[in-house]
Amino acid sequence: MADNYLEAYGKETSQDAGERTLKYFEDLFSMEMPLSRMMKMMPGMVKFMMSSKDTREDLFKFMPQMTPMIKQAVTGK
Amino acid sequence: MLEQVKDWDDDFYERWKPIAMGFVNEAERCLQCGKCTGQCPAAAVTPGYNPRKLIRDLVDGNIKRILSSVELWQCFFCSGCYSTCPMDINFPFFIFMLRLGAMNEGYGWEDVKQLEAYAEKDYLKDGITVSIRERNPFVVDTVGDIGKIREAAGLPTKRVVSKRGVAEINMISDLSGMTSFMKKIGGVDLLDCNTCDDAQARRCKTKPLPSKVGKITTKTRFYNYGEPSGGKTNAKT
Numbered sequence: 198m199a200d201n202y203l204e205a206y207g208k209e210t211s212q213d214a215g216e217r218t219l220k221y222f223e224d225l226f227s228m229e230m231p232l233s234r235m236m237k238m239m240p241g242m243v244k245f246m247m248s249s250k251d252t253r254e255d256l257f258k259f260m261p262q263m264t265p266m267i268k269q270a271v272t273g274k
Numbered sequence: 275m276l277e278q279v280k281d282w283d284d285d286f287y288e289r290w291k292p293i294a295m296g297f298v299n300e301a302e303r304c305l306q307c308g309k310c311t312g313q314c315p316a317a318a319v320t321p322g323y324n325p326r327k328l329i330r331d332l333v334d335g336n337i338k339r340i341l342s343s344v345e346l347w348q349c350f351f352c353s354g355c356y357s358t359c360p361m362d363i364n365f366p367f368f369i370f371m372l373r374l375g376a377m378n379e380g381y382g383w384e385d386v387k388q389l390e391a392y393a394e395k396d397y398l399k400d401g402i403t404v405s406i407r408e409r410n411p412f413v414v415d416t417v418g419d420i421g422k423i424r425e426a427a428g429l430p431t432k433r434v435v436s437k438r439g440v441a442e443i444n445m446i447s448d449l450s451g452m453t454s455f456m457k458k459i460g461g462v463d464l465l466d467c468n469t470c471d472d473a474q475a476r477r478c479k480t481k482p483l484p485s486k487v488g489k490i491t492t493k494t495r496f497y498n499y500g501e502p503s504g505g506k507t508n509a510k511t
Contacts, residue, residue, distance in 0.1 A: 202339060202498055206338050214283070225374065249437070
């Protein structure tokens with residue numbers, strides 16, 4: 198077990214750790230909508246839609262805004 | 275000793291700014307006046323915690339030291355530093371972002387793991403944002419958990435959230451990625467008791483450290499800003 202953080206990182210420099218962290222933030226702040234991300238959003242939306250008539254109507258009001266996102270996720274463009 | 279190590283990613287902060295779409299800015303204006311540390315309630319009870327040093331290391335690019343530190347997790351977002359700062363630096367936001375970065379490096383999962391019961395049993399199922407399960411043993415012994423306090427006040431043990439409210443919370447959680455994040459926490463493996471060493475076994479009794487979260491291998495953090503100069507011995511306490 199490492200005694201301090203320098204030992205824990207071994208030969209890796211802050212540059213390496215920084216690159217990894219920046220890559221992570223790039224993914225985090227990405228505005229792209231891959232299918233996997235869209236699929237993770239679906240269960241909550243379905244649950245919300247099934248909850249009552251009010252919620253169903255609420256959700257359908259957002260369909261015009263959501264359609265391009267869904268299209269992008271499915272086609273990948 | 276650790277103060278003298280020059281292992282810095284000089285342009286980390288400048289490269290981070292455009293990626294974060296303007297959310298990350300103004301840390302470079304830090305005067306190092308220390309007002310943030312002076313008023314910080316966490317720093318008052320934890321001498322090793324020092325927001326000023328964390329800001330300095332972020333701007334200098336001492337990434338390894340920040341991400342692997344216990345001190346990164348000692349802020350509790352009161353935002354006192356933000357209101358005191360003469361340069362209006364939103365320090366709690368940096369802490370929030372850096373914690374995500376630290377988790378990506380495998381640090382801090384023993385703290386996040388404690389949210390598992392709250393996430394699964396209270397938040398997603400019942401829509402309760404303040405858990406009735408008190409985790410602080412001192413509070414449980416002296417006052418009791420929040421459920422008992424609510425009962426004494428003539429309220430139901432759990433706050434009742436409407437069906438629509440729960441549905442909305444679930445949808446917002448899904449859209450923001452919180453559900454998948456919480457499932458990730460729920461899916462972490464605990465340390466294998468057959469292979470862990472004595473130091474890990476001692477930690478296990480209070481804070482189980484998951485061995486892996488997805489593709490991320492978890493690691494133990496260090497008191498990088500504390501006295502004496504960080505390290506394993508200090509991290510045990």
